[in-house]
Amino acid sequence: MKYQTRKKALILLADGTIFHGKAVGKDGSAFGEVCFNTGMTGYQEIFTDPSYFGQIMVTTNAHIGNYGVNEEEMESDSVKIAGLVCKNFSYEHSRPAADDSLETFFEKNDLFAISDVDTRALVSYIRDNGAMNAVISTEVDKIDELKEKLAQVPDMNGLELASRVSTKEPYFFGNENASHKIAALDIGIKKNILRNLAKRDAYIKVFPYNASYEEMSAWNPDGFFLSNGPGDPEPLKDAQEVAKKVIADNKPLFGICLGHQVIALANGISTYKMHNGHRGINHPVKNMLTGKGEITSQNHGFAINREETEAHPEVEITHLHLNDDTVAGIQMKNKNCFSVQYHPEASPGPHDASYLFDQFIENIAKHK
Structure with a gap:
């Protein structure tokens, strides 16, 4: 059995705290910001989500890998997390629709992971002490060397990562004869x-992270979308400039997560790094316009300043996170622009937030 021959491993946090486990597959080390996701399912979507680039993912669900992987559940072309920490890693999977085991998937994507970690204790520690850089490694007897290397890993605060995951060249998605x-x-x-x-009858042209408004406008689109993504939104000056110009021309604009933060920055509203962020598929949000609650999928370590948003004459809060009252959505009062700090496309069981895509298409149709 594999578990009998697996090497000892550890996770070393930036403050010197150590949790012990065992290597899932290969030997090695992986560095990144440690964070946790509370979702009970959807591990493949999490691992391939570009928003998680550079992060060591701790999964709170006790079993990871039990239903394998399926090509249709990829959110990008490869694994984006820096490494995985879990409690029980399932080498065997039971889902007939699976294309492969998670172990083989990790091997193909050269991902280092450790299991048999007390993830309840680790998550509790992160919740109390905040997200921080960490290393997972099989070099359990080289703590001092690992500490030295870990000290060289850049902090997520101020880190621009969009360029690391964005497309290099524009590409198209959907039916070229679509209405929008x-x-x-x-x-x-x-x-x-x-x-x-x-x-929803849209044809999309996807542009690189540093594309200009002029480049995007040359295609004569009916609306503009700013995507989710990893890292700190503040360094994304090109994206903020795109948002400013789209807003100035009053073209339909929709932003999700990092795109939401970019829209806030374009309006002079600051962002900040959260203590440990929101990552899971059961986060409660209240729509302030309808009074309805939504169960949402979330993945972000930054948020926009609520006080500045409330004081802004042209921006209103449309959604609030009910756990901590952080801003979960905004819209501009006199412009065709809105955004949310969660993932309406994720549909983690409920489809509570899918209306946001309908709203965007309606905005486009009205503008045309």
């Missing part, structure tokens, strides 16, 4: 966002 044309800025876009737009 949408220009999407890829700062870490998920495939399911494109699928949701395409099935």
Whole structure:
């Protein structure tokens, strides 16, 4: 049995705290910001989500890998997390629709992972002490060397990562004869966002993270979309400039997660790094316009400043996160622009937030 021969491994946090486990497959080390996701399912979508680039993912669900992987559930073309920490890793899977085991999937994507970690204790520690850089490694007897290397890993605060995950060249998605044309800025876009737009009779041209408003406008789109993505939104000056110009021309604009933060920054509203972020598929949000609650999928370590948003004469809060009252959605009062700090495309069981795509298409249709 594999578990009898697996090597000892550990996770070393930036503050020197150590949790012990065992290597899932290969030997090695992986560095990144440690964070946790509370979702009971959807591990493949999490691992391939560009928003998680550079992060060591701790999964709170006790079993990871038990239903294998399926090509249709990829959110990008490869694994984006830096490494995985879990409690029980399932080498065997039981889902008939699976294309492969998670172990083989990790081997193909050269991902280092450790299991048999007390994830309840680790998550509790992160919740109390905040997200921080960490290393997972099989070099359990080289703590001092690992500490030195870990000290060289850049902090997520101020880190621009969109360029690491964005497309290099523009590409198209959907039916070219669709009724609506949408220009999407890829700062870490998920495939399911494109699928949701395409099935609403939209043809999408996806542009690199540093594309200009003029480049995007040359295609003569009916609306503009700013995607989710990893890292700190503040360094994304090109994306902020795109948002400013789209807003100035009053073209239909929709932003999700990192795109939401970029729209806030374009309006002079600051962002900040959260203590440990929101990552899971059961986050409660209240729509302030309808009074309805939504169960949402979330993945972000930054948020926009609520006080500045409330004081802004041209922006209103449309959604609030009910756990901590952080801003979960905004819209501009006199412009065709809105955004949310969660993932309406993820549909983690409920489809509570899918109306946002309908709203965007309606905005485009009215503008035309």
